[in-house]
Amino acid sequence: NAGVTQTPKFQVLKTGQSMTLQCAQDMNHNSMYWYRQDPGMGLRLIYYSASEGTTDKGEVPNGYNVSRLNKREFSLRLESAAPSQTSVYFCASRATSGIGEQYFGPGTRLTVT
Amino acid sequence: KNEVEQSPQNLTAQEGEFITINCSYSVGISALHWLQQHPGGGIVSLFMLSSGKKKHGRLIATINIQEKHSSLHITASHPRDSAVYICAVDAGNQFYFGTGTSLTVIP
Numbered sequence: 001n002a003g004v005t006q007t008p009k010f011q012v013l014k015t016g017q018s019m020t021l022q023c024a025q026d027m028n029h030n031s032m033y034w035y036r037q038d039p040g041m042g043l044r045l046i047y048y049s050a051s052e053g054t055t056d057k058g059e060v061p062n063g064y065n066v067s068r069l070n071k072r073e074f075s076l077r078l079e080s081a082a083p084s085q086t087s088v089y090f091c092a093s094r095a096t097s098g099i100g101e102q103y104f105g106p107g108t109r110l111t112v113t
Numbered sequence: 114k115n116e117v118e119q120s121p122q123n124l125t126a127q128e129g130e131f132i133t134i135n136c137s138y139s140v141g142i143s144a145l146h147w148l149q150q151h152p153g154g155g156i157v158s159l160f161m162l163s164s165g166k167k168k169h170g171r172l173i174a175t176i177n178i179q180e181k182h183s184s185l186h187i188t189a190s191h192p193r194d195s196a197v198y199i200c201a202v203d204a205g206n207q208f209y210f211g212t213g214t215s216l217t218v219i220p
Binding site: 033040041042043044045048050056058059088090097098099100101102103104106107109 | 115117146161207208209210212213
């Protein structure tokens, strides 16, 4: 089992460019999450998907969109990148919303210049 | 507002020392998690607690639901324990995370 995979690992964007961060899990989990991690701040939830076909906003959703493509895949899109979106992005999954531990991907380090 | 507060933010210890990291939270939770993040960036789950105490090797985690407080203890600390330790509370659909405690263990 690969667990939770994310691509790319690193990305540099110019302001205004768009990109999609990909996340996939092979643990048959229902719930998936996107977080950002910034220095001096805890992980903050951007969007989550409690189950296939549903998505909900988290604490910091502005500037992002998500797609739960199927049970395995949950992508995060930046339509028009801004320097404030420079961060490390983590995808995570868990078996069911509200139950059990989360499994994290390796992270994507994004720099917007 | 910070739903989860951790202390200390930074901790330096000599190899062999007993270490305690504290976590307080202000929301209703179904469970509390302790996570470890190594310098390479990967995050792994150490413990999931809803009551009492759990032990795994040299690591011990405790929780007091009434006081909304948890502690992570490391006995006989080792340089390989150097990492950031993150407290996270499970509030159903969402997790709330502390800002982490950066631990450095010196040989």
